[in-house]
Amino acid sequence: MAMKTKRSPATKLPTAKLSSPPDQKFECRDCPARCCRLPWNIRFSGDEARRYLEEPWVRERAGEEGALVIARGVLPMREQDGRLQCVFLDDDLLCSMQKRFGHEYIPKSCQAFPFGFVRDEKEVVVAQLSQLCPSIRENYGKPVDLQLKAKLEQRGDAERMSKALATLGGVILAQPQYLRAVKRWEDELATGASPAATLARLYDWTAAFERALPQGAERATDASIEAALGQAGAGELAPLVPRRRPSFYARVLFAHLLGNLCYPSRVREAHRVGKASWTQLQALRSAGNKVAWMLGRGTVDMLFVPEPFKLQRVRTVDRFLGADEGTIVRDYLRLVLQRRHIFSAPRHLLAAVLDLSLATVVISRFARCRAAADGRVKVSLEDVREGISVAELVLLSHAALSEQGKLMKNLRWLLLTKRESFRALLATEA
Known part of the structure; x- marks a missing residue:
């Protein structure tokens, strides 16, 4: 049973028209958890950070090092098969946090992905649909226009x-x-x-x-x-x-x-947790990546x-x-x-x-x-x-x-x- 949580007051939704590319579709399926396995900062609010740190299961799953990352408002990541992935991602490539507490418990940025929103010059709220998402790029799933209001509520705001x-x-x-x-x-x-x-x-x-x-x-x-x-x-x-x-x-x-x-540059991030797997040689390899690109020679x-x-x-x-x-x-x-x-x-x-x-x-x-x-x-x-x-x-x-x-x-x-x-x-x- 999903745990009920206290959420920050929802941002008042704009009364303006919501817009997205015509005939665009989206559904979170047929994807190897791509958004959970990227070398990027997945940020969330201070209220969300406090809520996660008050939950014993979250602290246990993230570990002491991960809790420090959460306190900075970022999801901790760990190296797995040469890539970073969220510490809350299970081996079945599903979110353990969502499975345990429900969709509304996970960070708003995760709830709303791949949607972002910008209010344009005509006060239309334009959906920013990330091409990182295979569903958006390959246009499969359910019509996006039917999902815009819910995704904007999850996102909580629209940039201007x-x-x-x-x-x-x-x-x-x-x-x-x-x-x-x-x-x-x-x-x-x-x-x-x-x-x-x-x-x-x-x-x-x-x-x-x-x-x-x-x-x-x-x-x-x-x-x-x-x-x-x-x-x-x-x-x-x-x-x-x-x-x-x-x-x-x-x-x-x-x-x-x-x-x-x-690799290994892509796993050398500040929000990475767990014992570093690289040696001094691997640290040099990271610098070597940049040298290789500058010279246009070498294997990457x-x-x-x-x-x-x-x-x-x-x-x-x-x-x-x-x-x-x-x-x-x-x-x-x-x-x-x-x-x-x-x-x-x-x-x-x-x-x-x-x-x-x-x-x-x-x-x-x-x-x-x-x-x-x-x-x-x-x-x-x-x-x-x-x-x-x-x-x-x-x-x-x-x-x-x-x-x-x-x-x-x-x-x-x-x-x-x-x-x-x-x-x-x-x-x-x-």
């Missing part, structure tokens, strides 16, 4: 879009103003061009738009926005020339994001790739962003813009173009890695979809910008302000 973004020159753009530029991005991504080439154009176009605004003004006026949009659209945009080898900043990006998904064991593979093989896999498989990436980037989560924090307008570009490069490189591991020279649709899952995990959904380390923040700023370095990053996978 930022009321304003800034240009690199310091001009503040109100929400309706920056969304006029975003509309141009969506239209460009709807064309049949390679997403890498399109993003290179959008960087130049957005930079030209920002330069056309009155410099020194604190806030843009609607008239200045109209004029800047016209001037930005009049210039000739340079084509993107593919690179034979990854640029320096591309290698840094791969080493930091994809290197951290390789990466999450979501069935077998270890040699990084040299990736060069033999055809690039695909300009081919039919690139359509999936373009559609995904448009979806990212439409679900508005990318605008849920105050930031620079051009940073959104940068994040779409980082995601594109990561998706492409991961898909090519997966094909290389299988001995293929062409990527499959499944390779690309799995690459989108990785982009969701490390960049656009589950990885909060506020938690990024100094290296990633500096890399982002350098790419944001150095046009040629930005273009070289995209040209790596163009």
Whole structure:
């Protein structure tokens, strides 16, 4: 019998319309507990942490070390077969906490996964459906629109879009103003061009738009926005020339994001509990992952790739962003813009173009890695979809910008302000 628990007061649900992609389906089945077996922080509230620590069974199951992690508001994880998994996950890949106390007892983030919510500019609450979830990605189960209200209640809140973004020159753009530029991005991504080439154009176009605004003004006026949009659209945009080898900043990006998904790097997390299984040699192997990615040589064991593979093989896999498989990436980037989560924090307008570009490069490189591991020279649709899952995990959904380390923040700023370095990053996978 499920234990009744005292829950914090529910957040008042918005009266606005709830929105999700048409014909989308979801059901938690046919999945090897993927959301419980990832190298990420599964966070919960202070009230939830106190409730768990007051339950003797939870403390016994988590252990002394796990209880300290819970006190920080994070679910403790342990290593199992080269992966991290929640300490409450049983061998049957079902949640022991849910089996013992019921669905309402588990953290709200677990209850609501793969759903998140953002209130858009029209006060519509838009569902953020994580592509990490196989059901969302492969679209099986029950209609999502019938589940939205319950999932929003479980989630407890909806994020809001930022009321304003800034240009690199310091001009503040109100929400309706920056969304006029975003509309141009969506239209460009709807064309049949390679997403890498399109993003290179959008960087130049957005930079030209920002330069056309009155410099020194604190806030843009609607008239200045109209004029800047016209001037930005009049210039000739340079084509993107593919690179034979990854640029320096591309290698840094791969080493930091994809290197951290390789074993043993992926199990060396602060919320991991249990006696460390690695030796000093294994600790060196973790650092060696990053070196391998920087050099583009060596064998790595990466999450979501069935077998270890040699990084040299990736060069033999055809690039695909300009081919039919690139359509999936373009559609995904448009979806990212439409679900508005990318605008849920105050930031620079051009940073959104940068994040779409980082995601594109990561998706492409991961898909090519997966094909290389299988001995293929062409990527499959499944390779690309799995690459989108990785982009969701490390960049656009589950990885909060506020938690990024100094290296990633500096890399982002350098790419944001150095046009040629930005273009070289995209040209790596163009």
